[in-house]
Amino acid sequence: MILIGGFATRLRPLSCTRPKALFPILNKPLLQWTFERLAEDGIKEVILAVNHQAEVFIKEQKIPKNGLKITYSRDPLKKPLGTGGPIKKAEKLVGHDSPFLVLNGDIFADINYKEIFKTHEKENAMATIALHNVKDPSKYGVAELVKGNYIKKFVEKPPRKFAPSNLINAGVYVLSPEIFELIPKARKVSIEREVFPKLAEEGRLCGYILEGLWIDIGEPREFLEINKTLLNSLVPLEEHKARGRGKIKEPVAFDKNVSTGRQSVIGPYVVLGRNVTIGNSVCIKDSVVFPDAVISDFSIVNGSIIGEGAMIGKKVEINSGCIVGDHVKIRDNVTLSRGVSVCPAKEVSKSVLKPRYIV
Numbered sequence: 001m002i003l004i005g006g007f008a009t010r011l012r013p014l015s016c017t018r019p020k021a022l023f024p025i026l027n028k029p030l031l032q033w034t035f036e037r038l039a040e041d042g043i044k045e046v047i048l049a050v051n052h053q054a055e056v057f058i059k060e061q062k063i064p065k066n067g068l069k070i071t072y073s074r075d076p077l078k079k080p081l082g083t084g085g086p087i088k089k090a091e092k093l094v095g096h097d098s099p100f101l102v103l104n105g106d107i108f109a110d111i112n113y114k115e116i117f118k119t120h121e122k123e124n125a126m127a128t129i130a131l132h133n134v135k136d137p138s139k140y141g142v143a144e145l146v147k148g149n150y151i152k153k154f155v156e157k158p159p160r161k162f163a164p165s166n167l168i169n170a171g172v173y174v175l176s177p178e179i180f181e182l183i184p185k186a187r188k189v190s191i192e193r194e195v196f197p198k199l200a201e202e203g204r205l206c207g208y209i210l211e212g213l214w215i216d217i218g219e220p221r222e223f224l225e226i227n228k229t230l231l232n233s234l235v236p237l238e239e240h241k242a243r244g245r246g247k248i249k250e251p252v253a254f255d256k257n258v259s260t261g262r263q264s265v266i267g268p269y270v271v272l273g274r275n276v277t278i279g280n281s282v283c284i285k286d287s288v289v290f291p292d293a294v295i296s297d298f299s300i301v302n303g304s305i306i307g308e309g310a311m312i313g314k315k316v317e318i319n320s321g322c323i324v325g326d327h328v329k330i331r332d333n334v335t336l337s338r339g340v341s342v343c344p345a346k347e348v349s350k351s352v353l354k355p356r357y358i359v
């Protein structure tokens with residue numbers, strides 16, 4: 001089961017128009033990366049636990065299913081069920097036959113699902129959580145692991161000084177069907193606050209250390225970071241090979257039908273989505289540009305995210321940490337200083353010289 005609800009407030013305005021699970025990571029929706037990995041590890045069926053809006057967006061995207069059977073389980077309209085409620089709601093769909101996998105839909109994890117199932121079975125746990133080592137655990141669920149893979153204590157988002165360790169909940173669980181008895185029905189439930197701490201006390205919660213790449217794309221910086229990390233580690237596929245006029249500084253990834261103009265300098269660390277059009281003498285680095293955006297002559301984009309179908313005029317300067325929403329129009333000669341966010345479909349005709357949210 002993949003949990004896809006919630007409101008990604010820190011990724012606004014791009015999350016106004018797509019759930020985090022659909023953010024393109026190296027031009028491929030996060031959910032597609034997850035489907036591919038699940039299929040590789042022999043998973044056959046996926047339940048998407050969604051809210052109404054997420055369901056609409058996912059269906060629109062037509063993500064390749066890799067042979068997986070996909071079923072939707074919806075939260076009631078305007079009544080989000082949290083991270084535990086959707087699991088309880090899907091009880092009949094999941095059945096009671098065997099342990100099952102639950103994933104937070106907003107994380108990118110290089111994990112072997114077969115291995116976490118093995119740990120779960122070996123330890124005979126009620127729940128096994130993938131754990132990942134991070135510097136600052138305070139934004140996450142934190143686990144104290146004791147000998148034999150058991151979790152002695154689980155706390156959700158503790159103040160930094162009270163975090164029992166640096167091992168955080170990576171948002172990947174194997175649960176045994178008995179878990180259904182512990183989740184209250186028909187209301188919002190936080191599995192991290194209401195279920196895991198109790199299981200830990202009772203010695204029925206296990207940990208599985210995830211050593212590979214793991215990232216939660218909660219913030220724009222993390223979103224740019226994961227694209228950068230993958231640009232560094234993946235050899236570009238044939239279809240992502242950068243072609244075009246101007247100078248290309250690898251690593252970069254271009255989706256289909258990208259065009260770049262004369263004397264432009266693209267890269268390093270630039271991802272251009274499908275049909276992106278770049279004018280002449282444009283400089284872009286450390287940025288992700290979503291599909292169908294246009295960046296016109298003599299503009300500069302640095303360390304920013306440009307939304308789908310955005311139209312950036314001539315001689316525009318976009319400085320680091322800016323997020324330009326989908327279908328925004330930025331007029332010629334405008335400068336956006338650091339940290340400016342622009343809501344979808346807005347038109348910006350004057351420079352913005354302080355970090356601001358333009359609505």
Ligand code: GDD
Pocket residue numbers: 003004005006007049050051075079080081082083086103104105106107139140141142156168169170171192216218
């Ligand atoms: N269907 C549905 N309904 N899904 C939901 C709802 C809801 O009401 N609320 C949240 N979700 C989904 C989110 O879309 C996300 O994929 C997942 O459940 C986790 O919710 P977040 O809101 O993203 O939680 P978080 O990031 O603050 O914390 C969680 O993830 C961390 C790892 O990234 C917790 O599980 C932490 O313990 C964990 O460390």
Ligand code: MG
Pocket residue numbers: 104106216218
């Ligand atoms: Mg999250």
